Amino acid sequence: MIEFRNVSKNFGEQNVLDKLNLVVEEGKITAIMGPSGAGKSVTLKLLMGLLKPDEGQIFVHGSDICALADDELASLRKKFGMLFQDAALFDYMNVFENVSFPLYEHTKLSDEEIEKRVEASLNEVGLENVNQKLPNELSGGMRKRVGLARAIILEPPIVLFDEPTTGLDPIITSQIGDLILETHAKRNNTFLMISHDLALSYRVAHKIAMLYKGQIVEFASPKELKYSTHPFVREYLQAQLNLEGSR
């Protein structure tokens, strides 16, 4: 289980998170949604220990990550897999080297075993015969798939998604949605996703948290969210409906 307890984060004068409270249930897909600049990416970075909160505590499986020493934090990070917004693949490594990187860093598996694991992981995200390709030879959707293969190769109990469908066309967006559902069904681990994409969140998430002015103003299932009475949530949903209506 992941829990944010009264977490605040400021950048200079800007108060990005303001006593944020959130509980992410184990084995479920949770989406955090909100306007640009609401602090969604900061929330993920705080969870990974890449940023420190100014106030509050963040618990992962019972450990307060803010109180951990650097080596303990490094060891905790092995419990996470993260798919970055632009996949963040190492551009000087080919697909095989990118996906096998965590295995070479954190396991003592033989080269043959690593090859098998990479092959299986790439197959799981629907990729074949791309081992020798460099990231700049791949499409946006393929890069995201490689990023996901790398994120799940160590079989982490928690997988984080930072805007998994940004910049992708509707068909690839739909395929990424399928992929998230399939991967979750196979592994049943905790997925935390931040996204602008309401359709994707409705489709894949068990719970949606709406982040506004540094706080979670609504935390509900997709069905319940549609009936939210919070003014910002109403405005957000209406804007999305207007956008879909104008298409």
Added chain:
Amino acid sequence: MTKFFDQYVEPFVSSFGRIFVSLFNASRVALEEMGRMLRMLWASCKLVVTPPVRWQLIVDQMQFIGVGSLFIVVLTAIFSGMVFALQSGRAFAIFGAETLTGAVVTITLSRELAPVLTALMVTARSGSAMAAQIGTMQVTQQIEALSAMAVNPIDYLIAPRIVAAILVMPMLTSIFDFVGLLGAYIVSTKLLNIDPAMFMEKIRYYVDVADIVQGLFKSIFFAVILSLVSCYQGLQAQKGAYDVGRRVTMAVVISSVAILVADYFLTALLF
């Protein structure tokens, strides 16, 4: 009197005050940056001696910094040796001491020109590339991805570059010494008609092993400066391509100036 004060004294004092405040702020920022760089160096030193040592990455970087810079170092060395021999040979000829050309060129090359010019060339070629590569990785979240995968970026990216630079810089400086001397020998014996035997004899007589060791010792300091500054500037890139370009420029400028300043103090304090 009041008019005189308002017209001449007050603007002068306030301008002086503004300049003083700007200089103070600039010095404070420079000291803070230097402190952060030294912390990064200390973290790198600790990680380098903590197993497992990343030998493969160190060898890769040695190849990039050393083998990659070899051509430009050789080219700089041969022309530096040739032009220095030409200038000093002609000057010595005025009072009939042209046979000293070899010794003077060798001492100057080994003590000063070889370590300094090698460091400046490696900064221009490899330091800029280090800053650009690390800066690009920073703005495309690749460094965050390393941290997210529980890999320390200092251990993976910075420490191997610093160690590789420390290992290859004395080698490149030795090559500069040899090739520079070769250039000086060719110009002295073929163009200035200095007797080859006299050229070599004077080198044997006047040049001490300590002269060469001094240059190699300096090159280790310069290696730390150029690799540390370049990596640090790369890590500071935050705002896209423009910022990466700015950081690369800063890496080259700060490294070059720091090498020249360090050269003076090393010479004055240690030798």
